[in-house]
Amino acid sequence: MKNILDLAYNIIGLPRLIISIFLLVFLIAAAVVDLSIPMLTGSLLVRVGMNAVLVLALIPAIKAGTGLNLALPLGIMCGLVGAVVAIEYKLSGAASFAVALAIAVPLAIIVGYLYGLVLNRIKGQEMIVGTYVGFSVVSGMCIFWLLAPFKNPEMVWAYGGTGLRNTILLHSSFDKILNDFLGFKIGEIEIPTGLLLFFGLLCFMVWLFGKTRTGNAMHVAGSNPRFALSCGINIDKMRILGTVLSTILACIGILVYSQSYGFLQLYQGPLMMAFPAAAAILIGGASPKKAAISHVIIGTFLFQSLLVVAPPVINVLVEGSFSEVFRGIVSNGVILYALATKWEGGE
Amino acid sequence: MESTSLLKLDKICKSYYGNRVLKDVCLEIKKGEIHGLVGENGAGKSTLMNILFGMPVIQQTGGYEGDVVLEGNQVCFTCPSEAMDYGIGMVHQEFMLIPGFTVAENIKLNRERTKPNVISRLIGKKMETIDVQRNRHDARASLDRLGMSFDEMMPVGGLPVGYMQFIEVAREIDKENTKVVVFDEPTAVLTESEAEQFLDTARKLANDGLGVLFISHRLDEVVSLCDRITVLRDGEVVALLNRGEASIQRIAELMVGRQINRLADRKKTVQVNKPILEIRNLAVEMPGEKVKEFDLDLYEGEILGVGGLAGHGKIGIANGIMGMYPATGSLVKQGKSLPLGDTMLMLQENMAFVSEDRRGVGLLWDESIEHNIIIAAMQSQKKFLKRVTPLLTIEDRKKIHEHTLKMIKDLDIRCVGPQQLVKRLSGGNQQKICIARAITLSPDILFVSEPTRGIDIGAKRIVLDLLLQLNRDLGVTIVMTSSELAELRSVCDRIAIIYEGRLEGVLPPDAPDLDFGLMMAGEFEHKGADQV
Amino acid sequence: MIPEQKELKPNTNSPLIKIKRKLIEFAVPLLFLVLCIIGAYYARLQPSFLINEIIMRMARNPVLVLALIIPVLAGMGMNFAIVLGAMAGQIGLIIITHYEVTGITGVTVAALIAVPFAIVFGYLTGKLLNRAKGKEMITSMIFGFFAVYVWQLFFLVFVGSIIPMRNEKMILSTGVGVRNTVDLVGIRYALDDIIKIRDLPGITIPISTLIVVALFCILITFFMKTKLGQDIRAVGQNMEIAAISGINVDKIRITAIIISTVLAAWGQIIWLQNIGTLNTYGSHVQVGLFAVAALLIGGASVAKANIWQVLLGTFLFHTLFIISPTAGRNLLGDAQIGEFFRVFVAYGVIAVALVLHAWQKHSAAKNK
Known part of the structure; x- marks a missing residue:
């Protein structure tokens, strides 16, 4: 019996276990305080869909051996630039989303490549460097948002101020463009079909890439660089490729996130976005050295359901808004756990 | 005395x-x-x-x-x-010195002389001030005792390596009870x-x-x-x-000296006039196994043993040729000159390598048997791929599976199935996976380093038999590097002994113990040269 | 492994090489000096105002930066977790404000109350960092973030409900949670005012606080010359060799972090007695960021730091802080640009320093 428990524990892992128990407690509590389950489910589906691409963006980086890519804001910035340009030209609907992507992705390739070059010179310190590269790019872009010569009145401050607004409404461009695609209702639950399909498509592409010769090479370069060398694989090239793919997915991720959210968040908005994503994939059972698409799905689902269920329950018990505090404690706690654990395969 | x-x-x-x-x-x-x-x-x-x-x-x-x-x-x-x-003092082979500290600080490390001050009287001995002058004096005394004249206040990092040994000795004799x-x-x-x-x-x-x-x-x-x-x-x-x-x-x-059991009772004569690989002036920058100037001809169809003491570079030869460490020199394979340092090219030229570091280089520890066996061939020789659409080529599951099953059968790998993780296998079976990985590249030259390290005696025999079989049945030329001289003498046709990064000499497996011992100690003098 | 033969360093006495080396050594501070001069020129601030601001900041900020030195020397990099130290200091301040202990007594009592908290926090941080050797900086940073949220949870939810606290000035009207701002009027300038020179127009010099800063500088210099200081340096240079020589590496590392945390607690108290209001959920958040940026601007690296770099860095960083909003407004017509710029500088300088350090370490490892 004890062996079975041990085995189960080893497979599930501590973070997933704790989060699941938490979730269970909150679900029971939700039932007790009579929260609307259909509404929670609907909002959960949306939140999983909108956050999952940013979590998926971590996969190529982990596979290529650069660990948790805390420099996600690099890709996020590219996505935001794409979106802002699309809005500036007053595009709407699917065209605005497509143009935003068309601008963002090439940018992300360039940025990812340059950042990949940096990462190859700082092997072993990717996480801390990534964090501060992300921070400085976000804060540097603050100056850009302020100075960039955008004219569309929907985006610039209405009265006298210069530069872009803190939040930009997307209702005239690509608000809910994916969520509403083929959307339908089961009872009271709204299904964001397009959003989930789009995420599914990206997952499939990432999976398919893993099956190619290059995908295999990247995986090997990440899991054992010396082995990769003995197979004739260029490790540095694979690390750059992983970084580029991660940055591309991050820029797609923020566009998916924004269309669902209905706003673009500029300035300091994206500063901390990498941490919940990292926490989600870790909760899903990934380690900084090993990750799979299943980890993305499970992790995002667990983490987001916790975030959907817990705050209303807590609010019944105490006043005030704790979703932010709650998210902060969970995500940083999970990352700390990952940092303080000795993962198999060593450093 | x-x-x-x-x-x-x-x-x-x-x-x-x-x-x-x-x-x-x-x-x-x-x-x-x-x-x-x-x-x-x-x-x-x-x-x-x-x-x-x-x-x-x-x-x-x-x-x-x-x-x-x-x-x-x-x-x-x-x-x-x-x-x-x-009072047991040790002078390490790897220097245990802190480069940023001075000679004196290193000699007195964690045995510093201190003097009390106001705060240390309140808090404790840890707060006593370091007595720089007395430490310096002690260090000087130890260095003088060794007849060393260099400045004890120099940082160790800037000193020539030769001095480090003396600093270590000075540290040991500075301890009063050594x-x-x-x-x-x-x-x-x-x-x-x-x-x-x-x-x-x-x-x-x-x-x-x-x-x-x-x-x-x-x-x-x-x-x-x-x-x-x-x-x-x-x-x-x-x-x-x-x-x-x-x-x-x-x-x-x-x-x-020890009993040698020849595993191979080989009648076959190696064609001495037909080198398959000519190695000239090979130098390899492998830490701890540096090769300095190595020349050798490898003959088609032979099993060449490479022996020598640890640290003299025998391990470096295969690693250098296969591009695992920076190498210079010239390499001619069947008349074709190959640039060094390009692993991919070596693999494409049908040379394969079984590393001495099974866990670090030889295997993907957390992956399946299947993956371990096919990946090198997939990467370097584009095997096991299928084209799905003109733009998309992905791995061919069926071919991979079939090949793995064949390998498991041919090499008698004891496992649950092709999907089993290699970390769950025994050392001997892991070594077989490494060899299977190399065979999958269909090599004509196979470098095998320390094939029996860390595996039990029964499995050792099996691995060696496997190598013999490869040589006999598939005609693979094998370069086998090993620290166990007995093992080399039991399977190889010729044995090259490396001393200080250079070829000391080549001996037949039945040469007298004395010759091997002398060569490994670099004392063979001129005797070796004639036999090459 | 056989170490390779290393040549003696080339003759370094050529004056040109010496100057070049000094220039490289001081490249970062020099760059920021130039930035400050340009900024000051465009900011067109009253000289007396500028000088007064700089003096005030040179009194209230250096202790927080000093707190970083010992972990750096212990080889643990920048201790971003001094946030926890700042929290310990704030706990002291909240308690004395609650019991209305004022003046220099209040500051002293707060400093004493902060010590046990700081020791516990430091111990926890040290334990954690020992489990994450080689990844100390990212771990201390995330631990800092984590602590910020736990702090919010504690002071928003637990204070008033689990921990009884009734002081209308401090507790929210609901009776649960501490207000967003706590007025520290009781201890405002308590340390600064002990000895203050006001002889020059528009300039006040808080001599007493400056003396305290100087004392801490001397204390750290002295500390690094003790046996414990030597052990810390040895551990910082090479953990493995230190351990073989019989030094208890883990214990030394924890000690280094505890000292850092206690210093940060006191630093935060000194800072807040000058500011005069405690932003309950915000005052500590950026402490690590600004202290690390200041130290790096002073020319320190992730592996090397000294007192002078602390002072120089604090001076340069805060000068930049004072001038950048006005310089931004005068140059580009928007004060916000200046504010964004200084945040960008803080993050950017850390990013660049981390990249350079990791780069050096990487190429050193490669050359081995």
């Missing part, structure tokens, strides 16, 4: 995981004596030293049997600092004049009444320096020689 016994190791036995590495080893060091300890790699010297120094690895693997007696008292050290407190000093390969990194100076130092220490244990592969030094010499072989003491009885030849023979 006095003859009081200072340190006595009595009937020491030790096994690692059921593997007996030391058997009834006795060794005595007298006051003022320089005692030599020689043996091949794996003869048990390091284990013996680990016991003497109380390295944690000994306790973790179940301790040892027998007694360690220091000045008549039985002792058993559980950690290095305990051994230090009892009774026995152990030198592990002290002259390996020294120039000739430095080595000379170092040996004088050792004599001086012995004259001062310390016991010196001198471990070295340089047999000339051992013979000229030591009062007595203990020769270890396969974990046993095979001889204790007094000064005068010992000669380089005698020691070399004792170190190597």
Whole structure:
């Protein structure tokens, strides 16, 4: 019996276990305080869909051996630039989303490549460097948002101020463009079909890439660089490729996130976005050295359901808004756990 | 010379995981004596030293049997600092010096002289001020005792490597109660004049009444320096020689000598006139296994053994050719010149490599058998791929599966199935996976390094048979590097011995023990050259 | 492993090489000096105002930066977790405000109350960092973030409900949670005012606080010359060798972090007695960021730091802080640009320093 428990524990892992128990407690509590389950489910589906691409963006980086890519804001910035340009030209609907992507992705390739070059010179310190590269790019872009010569009145401050607004409404461009695609209702639950399909498509592409010769090479370069060398694989090239793919997915991720959210968040908005994503994939059972698409799905689902269920329950018990505090404690706690654990395969 | 016994190791036995590495080893060091300890790699010297120094690895693997007696008292050290407190000094092969600290700071590390101050009186001894002048004075005194004149206030990082050894010795003799000093390969990194100076130092220490244990592969030094010499072989003491009885030849023979069982009863003659690979001026920058200037012709269809002591570069040769470490020189394969340093090219040219580092280089620890076997061939030779659409080529599951099953059958890999993770396999089966990975590349030359390291005896035999079979049935030319000379002599057609990064000579497997011993010690002189 | 033969360093006495080396050594501070001069020129601030601001900041900020030195020397990099130290200091301040202990007594009592908290926090941080050797900086940073949220949870939810605290000035009207701002009027300038020179127009010099800063500088210099200081340096240079020499590496590392945390607690108290209001959920958040940026601007690296770099860095960083909003407004017509710029500088300088350090370490490892 004890062996079975041990085995189960080893497979599930501590973070997933704790989060699941938490979730269970909150679900029971939700039932007790009579929260609307259909509404929670609907909002959960949306939140999983909108956050999952940013979590998926971590996969190529982990596979290529650069660990948790805390420099996600690099890709996020590219996505935001794409979106802002699309809005500036007053595009709407699917065209605005497509143009935003068309601008963002090439940018992300360039940025990812340059950042990949940096990462190859700082092997072993990717996480801390990534964090501060992300921070400085976000804060540097603050100056850009302020100075960039955008004219569309929907985006610039209405009265006298210069530069872009803190939040930009997307209702005239690509608000809910994916969520509403083929959307339908089961009872009271709204299904964001397009959003989930789009995420599914990206997952499939990432999976398919893993099956190619290059995908295999990247995986090997990440899991054992010396082995990769003995197979004739260029490790540095694979690390750059992983970084580029991660940055591309991050820029797609923020566009998916924004269309669902209905706003673009500029300035300091994206500063901390990498941490919940990292926490989600870790909760899903990934380690900084090993990750799979299943980890993305499970992790995002667990983490987001916790975030959907817990705050209303807590609010019944105490006043005030704790979703932010709650998210902060969970995500940083999970990352700390990952940092303080000795993962198999060593450093 | 006095003859009081200072340190006595009595009937020491030790096994690692059921593997007996030391058997009834006795060794005595007298006051003022320089005692030599020689043996091949794996003869048990390091284990013996680990016991003497109380390295944690000994306790973790179940301790040892027998007694360690220091000045008549039985002792058993559980950690290095305990051994230090009892007066066992060690001069490490890898320098244990902090580059950013001065010579004096290093000599006095964690034994600094301090003086009390106001705060230390309140809080405790840890707050006492470092007495720089007295530390400097102590360090100077130790250096003077060794006849070293360099400035004790220089940072160690900027000093030539030769000095480091002396700083380590100075640190040991600065400890007031040091009774026995152990030198592990002290002259390996020294120039000739430095080595000379170092040996004088050792004599001086012995004259001062310390016991010196001198471990070295340089047999000339051992013979000229030591009062007595203990020769270890396969974990046993095979001889204790007094000064005068010992000669380089005698020691070399004792170190190597053992029964050889030829596995291969080969009638086949290798075509000596048809080199498949010509290696010229090979130099490899592999840390700890540097190759300096290596020339050799490899003949088609042979099994060439590469032997030599650890650190002399035998491991570096295959690693350098296969591009695992930076290498220079020229390489001609079947008339075609190949640039060094391009692993991909070597694999495409049908050369394969089974690394000595099974866990680090040879295997993807956390992956399936299947993945481990096919990945190199997929990457370098584009095997196991299928085109789905003109733009998309992905792995061919079916081919991979079939090939893996064939390998499992052909090589008799004991596993649950192609999906089993290699970390769950035994050492012998893991080695078979490494070989399967190499065969999948359909090589005409196969480099195999340390094929039997860390696997049990039964599996060793199987792995060696497998190599013979590859050579016989598929005509693969094999270069086998091994620390176990007996193993090389049991399967190889010729054996090249490397000494200090250069080819010392090539011997037939049935050459006398003495020749092997001399070559490995770099004492073969001119004899080797004619036989190449 | 056989170490390779290393040549003696080339002759370094040529004056040109010496100047070049000094320039490289001081490249970062020099760059920021130039930035400050340009900024000051465009900011067109009253000289007396500028000088007064700089003096005030040179009194209230250096202790927080000093707190970073010892972990750096212990080889643990920048201790971003001094946030926890700042929290310990704030706990002291909240308690004395609650019991209305005022003046220099209040500051002293707060400093004393902070010590046990700081020791516990430091111990926890040290334990954690020992489990994450080689990844100390990212771990201390995330631990800092984590602590910020736990702090919010504690002071928003637990204070008033689990921990009884009734002081209308401090507790929210609901009776649960501490207000967003706590007025520290009781201890405002308590340390600064002990000895203050007001002889020059528009300039006040808090001599007493400056003396305290100087004392801490001397204390750290002295500390690094003790046996414990030597052990810390040895551990910082090479953990493995230190351990073989019989130094208890883990214990030394924890000690280094505890000292850092206690210093940060006191630093935060000194800072807040000058500011005069405690922003309950914000005052500590950026402490690590600004202190690390200041130290790096002073020319320190992740592996090397000294007192002078602390002072120089604090001076340069805070000068930049004072001038950048006005310089931004005068140059580009928007004060916000200046504010964004200084945040960008703080993050950017850390990013660049981390990249350079990791780069050096990487190429050193490669050359081995």
